[in-house]
Amino acid sequence: METTNTSPAMVLSDIRQYPLEALDLMITVTLNPAKSNIAAITAEQAETICNELDMEKNRLQLLIKTQVFSMAKRNEVELLVKRYHGELDSLLDQSLQHRKNIPAKNAHLRSIYTTLTDCLDSLLLFIENRFATYLGMDERVPATYLSTAIKDVRKALYVLKGKINLRPVLQPVAGVVLRSLDNFSAQPKRLYEPTFRKVIYHRELVRELLKLNWDADTDALAHELCELLICMNFNSKAFIKFLIKTMERKVSECENTVDKIDTLLFWHKAFNQLHSKPGLKYNPNYHDLETVISNWFIQEIRYYEKKLQWSSVTLQEPEEDKKAPKQQKKVLQKVLVQLSSDQAGLIFRAADELRIIVARSLSEVFRSIAPHLSTPYSETVSYEGMRVQSYVAEQRDKEIAIETLERIIERIKEFNVK
Numbered sequence: 001m002e003t004t005n006t007s008p009a010m011v012l013s014d015i016r017q018y019p020l021e022a023l024d025l026m027i028t029v030t031l032n033p034a035k036s037n038i039a040a041i042t043a044e045q046a047e048t049i050c051n052e053l054d055m056e057k058n059r060l061q062l063l064i065k066t067q068v069f070s071m072a073k074r075n076e077v078e079l080l081v082k083r084y085h086g087e088l089d090s091l092l093d094q095s096l097q098h099r100k101n102i103p104a105k106n107a108h109l110r111s112i113y114t115t116l117t118d119c120l121d122s123l124l125l126f127i128e129n130r131f132a133t134y135l136g137m138d139e140r141v142p143a144t145y146l147s148t149a150i151k152d153v154r155k156a157l158y159v160l161k162g163k164i165n166l167r168p169v170l171q172p173v174a175g176v177v178l179r180s181l182d183n184f185s186a187q188p189k190r191l192y193e194p195t196f197r198k199v200i201y202h203r204e205l206v207r208e209l210l211k212l213n214w215d216a217d218t219d220a221l222a223h224e225l226c227e228l229l230i231c232m233n234f235n236s237k238a239f240i241k242f243l244i245k246t247m248e249r250k251v252s253e254c255e256n257t258v259d260k261i262d263t264l265l266f267w268h269k270a271f272n273q274l275h276s277k278p279g280l281k282y283n284p285n286y287h288d289l290e291t292v293i294s295n296w297f298i299q300e301i302r303y304y305e306k307k308l309q310w311s312s313v314t315l316q317e318p319e320e321d322k323k324a325p326k327q328q329k330k331v332l333q334k335v336l337v338q339l340s341s342d343q344a345g346l347i348f349r350a351a352d353e354l355r356i357i358v359a360r361s362l363s364e365v366f367r368s369i370a371p372h373l374s375t376p377y378s379e380t381v382s383y384e385g386m387r388v389q390s391y392v393a394e395q396r397d398k399e400i401a402i403e404t405l406e407r408i409i410e411r412i413k414e415f416n417v418k
Contacts, residue, residue, distance in 0.1 A: 019063055020087055022056050023120070027094050031112065033101045038109060046108035050115040057119045061126050068131065081134040085127050092120040093144035121148060128200045132279055137197035149199045153185045156206035163214045170222055176238045177229070180282070181206065197284055204280065205232060233276045235289040244296055251300070258387055261304045262362050265353065268297040309392040334374040339404065341381050344373070345390035346401040363387060 018024075026049075029035050041049075064084060071077045099113045124145065128135065141149070157178070164174045184194070184202045208228055214221065229239060247267060254260045276290055337344050345366070351357040352365050359365045363383075370383035389397075 019060065020084075020091065023060075023091055026053075026116065027091050027098065031095070031109075031116070032098055038102065039106065041108055041112070043108050046112050049112050053115050053119045057122055060123055064127065065130070074134075077131070078134040081127060081131045082136070085124065085135060088120055088123050088127075089142050089145045092117070092124070092148065093142070095120065096144060096148075117148075121152075125203070128196070129204075132196070132200060135196050137200075138195045138284070141194055141196055141199050146194060146199060149203055150185050153181055153202055153206055156210055157181045157185060160206070160209055167218055167221065169218050170225065173222065173225060173229075173239070173242055176236060176242060177205075177209070177225075177234070179238075180234075180236060197281070201232075201280060201282060205234075205282075208232065227274060230271070230274050230289060230293075231276055232282070233280050233289050234282045235286050235292070236282055237286070240289065240292055243293060247296075257304050257308055258391065259361070259363065261301060261308075261391055264297060264301050264304070268294070268301070269353065271297065305391050308388055334372055334379075336374050336376070338376060339400070340377055340397065341370075341373075341375055341386045342389040342393050342397045343401045343404070344375070344381075345386040346393050346398060347405065348386075349390040362390075366390075 030049075031038060067080060068077055071080065095113065095116055099117075102109045102113065160181075161178065164170055164178065167174075181202065184198070209225075212221065212224055212228065216224065226243070247264075251260050251263055254263055271290075271293060276288070281288065339347075348357065348365055348369065349362060352359065352362045357365055359368065366383040366387045370381045370386055373381045375381060
């Protein structure tokens with residue numbers, strides 16, 4: 001077959017009959033063993049080609065962004081994105097086929113093909129990350145693209161297994177992730193045909209896992225790993241089960257029902273402050289992780305609040321030492337609060353949850369404040385009673401607490417400011 005000696009310097013020319021012309025010429029002519037004498041490429045030419053490929057990658061990313069944002073209609077953007085993605089995938093397929101036919105010992109050509117594959121892969125990932133919604137996320141991915149994605153996941157999986165094996169304590173949660181990655185990369189034993197959504201999710205997952213600080217102490221690393229999986233909407237049923245069991249075990253260690261509620265409220269607030277990455281979902285056929293866990297928190301908190309409300313146990317302030325002299329009992333000067341202890345408790349609870357009052361727990365807030373207070377209805381305020389009633393207060397108490405705070409706001413507005 002006749003060969004064509006195409007100069008590498010001509011490959012990335014400024015002739016642009018279509019945007020991917022430079023890459024197309026590179027793959028179909030210059031690096032095609034059937035059309036060019038690729039063995040004649042020198043080390044200097046190989047370096048030049050690699051540098052130009054990097055520049056071409058940056059040029060195409062800018063061009064795609066410019067073209068997408070210049071279009072007003074969604075169907076036009078969708079067509080453009082799909083055409084770029086499909087053509088790049090086709091070029092990747094051709095480059096991988098040509099790579100099989102180059103001499104194994106030719107380091108220059110190996111370097112060029114490695115750079116070329118990285119260039120095409122980076123462009124595909126760029127489109128997936130920026131314009132995934134236009135791809136038809138539930139369509140089956142092409143075989144070549146899937147093969148490349150699986151290789152990337154397997155490489156990352158090998159590194160991750162090595163790191164996790166050094167931290168056996170991480171196995172309960174890390175094992176769930178590793179099994180997911182193993183199942184994805186178990187070609188050809190896979191039981192389903194991966195979609196773009198599935199492939200993009202797994203590639204993003206391994207990239208984020210590799211970014212974790214694996215040198216951190218075990219507790220910090222475990223927390224960081226769970227936080228990452230929550231933010232990535234890793235709604236695996238096994239991971240959800242792990243989270244719930246972990247929280248149930250921690251709640252069971254609390255001494256009483258009120259402490260259980262305190263713990264659940266704190267964790268629910270912390271969980272709500274984590275934000276999932278938009279568009280990501282491990283299992284598209286199941287509820288979002290945020291929905292399942294938030295519902296669990298709500299049901300648990302309601303259960304314990306009802307348990308308090310219907311409890312027949314009456315909390316009483318421990319009797320003071322009757323033998324102590326009267327003057328010792330009255331040493332502590334108290335502040336009269338023109339509210340009931342239930343109404344005051346609601347205000348203190350809200351201040352604690354908003355971190356206006358900062359203490360180790362809500363119990364600590366009431367334990368510190370209650371001894372210094374009295375109400376029109378009682379000389380002595382029980383911190384235990386105030387704490388319990390802040391969770392099961394009546395609607396009228398809530399209304400009075402709100403009215404009181406609104407009056408405070410109005411009075412502050414009337415203050416003269418210098």
